[in-house]
Structure formats: C-alpha cells, structure tokens
Amino acid sequence: MRFLVQPAAAPRARAPVRIFLAFVALALAALAAQRFLAGGLSPAGVEALYLGAAGGEGLPAAAVWEEVHAGAFSYGFVLFVLGSLLAVCPVASSTRTALVAVAFAATAADLLAPFAIAAAGGGGALRVATFVAALASLAAMLVAVARAFGREGGDGGA
Amino acid sequence: MRDPRLEPYRAPAIAFAAYLVLQAASAAALFALKLGGAEGVRAFYLGSEERFTAAKSLAGILEVAVPHLVAIPLVLFAAAHVVGFARALPVAAHRVLVAASFGAALAGILAGFGVRWVGPELAWLKIVSFAALEVALLAWAGLLGAVFLPRRAAAPAGASRRAAGEVAR
Helix, strand or coil: CHHHCCHHHHHHHHHHHHHHHHHHHHHHHHHHHHHHHCCCCCHHHHHHHHHCCCCCCCCCHHHHHHHHHHHHHHHHHHHHHHHHHHCCCCCCHHHHHHHHHHHHHHHHHHHHHHHHHHHHCCCHHHHHHHHHHHHHHHHHHHHHHHHHHCCCCCCCCC | CCCHHHHHHHHHHHHHHHHHHHHHHHHHHHHHHHCCCHHHHHHHHHCECCCCECCCCHHHHHHHHHHHHHHHHHHHHHHHHHHHHCCCCCHHHHHHHHHHHHHHHHHHHHHHHHHHHCCHHHHHHHHHHHHHHHHHHHHHHHHHHHHHCCCCCCCCHHHHHHHHHHHHC
16 A cells, blocks of 8 residues: 555556546446435435335344445545545546545535435435435545556556 | 644535444444343344244344455554554554554454354443444544644644654654
8 A cells, every 4th residue: 555655656556547437437337226216326226225115114223333334434435535546646636636625525425415305204315416426526636546557557646 | 733734624524424423323323223231142142033033044143244344444444544644642552552453353253253143241342342343442532632623722833843853753
C-alpha cells in the first residue's frame, strides 16, 4: 500500500491500479444489477422491501443493520482507496476534495436511507436517488483515477 | 497536520474515519439486537428453547467468521498504516494499539467457536473482545481525525516547513 502515500511510486503501481479499477467498475455494475433484481431501483420496490408488501412485515431491524455494516466496509474501503489514488492524480485540490466529499455524502446517505424510509413509512424514491448518487459519484472518482493511470508513458499523475 | 505531504489524503482519510465509526456503530447495534449480554451470547451459539433456535452449526459460524477474517484485518491494516505513516503516535503506543486491535478481533472471532464447542463461560470473552475491538476502531478513527481534521488555530508559518524538514531527514 506504500504507493498510496508515495506519489513517486505511482508509475510502478499503474498495472495493479488498472486491474483494481476494473474490479471496482465490475463491483459497481454488479451492485446495480443486484439492486435492480431486488426491486431497489423503483420507489415501490424499495418500500416493499423495507416496509413490507401488501400489509406484510418489512425487513427486520437486524437485517437493515447488517446491510449498513457490510456497506460501511465496502463503500468505505473503495472510497478510501479511490480517494488515496486520486491524491496522486493531476486533479485540482478543490475538485479532488469535492469528488470525495460528494461520494462520501452519497454513499452514507444510501446506507442510512432505509432508516428514514422506515421512520417516514414511505419515501422509497429517496433510496433510489441515494443509490444513483452513490453510484455516479463513485464512478466519477473511478473515471478521474482511470484517466491518470490509464495513460501510457505518463507518470500516473505523480 | 504535521506532514504537509498528507494534505492530499485529508478527504479520503476523514471519510474512512467516518466509515470506521459507522462500522463500529452498526456492529454495536447488531451485537445488541442478535446477542445482547452473556446469556444472549450463549443462547445465540448454543440454541435456546425460549427463542426456538437451534445451536449454531460449524457452517453457520464460518459464514460469519470468514468475511470478518478478511474485512477486519484489511480495515485495521489500512487505519494502522495511515496513522503510522502520519506518526500520530509514538512507536511503542502504535505497536500496542495494533496488537490490541488485531488481538481483540481474533479473540472475538475465535470466541464464537469457543462458546459453541469449548465452554459457555467463554461468552464473556466474546463480550470483552467485542468491546475492545469497538474501542480500538473508535481509537483509530479518532487518531485519523486528530491527524487529518483541519485545526482551528493555524500553525505558525514555519511549523509546516520544519515538519517537512523533519520528514525529509
């Protein structure tokens, strides 16, 4: 992980970073497919999951916390590694901070939205919006890193 | 921030620290909801007539243990790596915190197997190791915050240059 805090080592890190970015892209696509199949991309589907369909019981609190627990690891780790890679890319400091801040806000909102839906007894559109924002913001970070590390012969931004 | 080279890592490190807090909070909520106190831990692993639950199978315990054996060391490694690089703690204190964090994580994972197959009294080990890991996660998050959160009072102009010189040496 030394390259994460040593920009001079970025060129040597180019190949593994590219592969890592490909896996992050695949993970984001798989997450979107998983949400789609679970009905998570429509407000009605989200409400059915968390509040229960046709008077049925919604997801138990423990299941919602499990989702938060797993999501905090995967979102947190991907955000941390992409943000650290972004630090050695030729991106303006303000842009870099904005990309990380927006991704953090969007992913945290996506993890915590089920609690708001349960408290309000509706509002499934919120989770759809937070998921789209989380996906888009992480994708934007990914593209910014890929633009630097994808260049042949460049210095990976260092 | 003592080392100016850390400045570009401020935002991801703070986000990571916030996610460490969220991981600790969600783990505490799950522990309270699923296990609770010592009696709850025993009931969770050994089964309970009151709860209509069977004793945990090896496959059931491994289903939880395996992802934790990957995720917890990764998180601790990343946090310890950044805190160590930033020299936020004296070397000895850093070593102690690293050892305590990984030790608590391992003890917590093994305690589940212990309660099931060694002795129900190991429920206390599960609780103590869980609490220790929670404290460790919050400590790493606090240290990341201490290193990377902006200070209210600006340091004297020469401070960052002196810090940069120290790092270079």
